[in-house]
Amino acid sequence: MNEKMIDMIKLELLKLLKIKSIITISMIFALILGWFNNKIASEQFVPLVATIITFYFAKSEKI
Numbered sequence: 001m002n003e004k005m006i007d008m009i010k011l012e013l014l015k016l017l018k019i020k021s022i023i024t025i026s027m028i029f030a031l032i033l034g035w036f037n038n039k040i041a042s043e044q045f046v047p048l049v050a051t052i053i054t055f056y057f058a059k060s061e062k063i
Contacts, residue, residue: 020056024053028053031052
C-alpha cells in the first residue's frame, strides 16, 4: 500500500468514529429523556447507559 492509500483509510476511520460518537450521545440523551418522562424504569436505565458507554470506550481504544 502506498502512503496516499493509508491516509485515505485513516480519514475514513476518523469519519466512522465521529458518526459513532454522535450515535452514542444521541442514544444516551434519548434514554435520559425517557427516564425523566417515566417512559424508562430506573432498573432499565442504568444497565442500558452503562452498556452503551462501555461499548463506546471499549471500541474506541482498539482503533
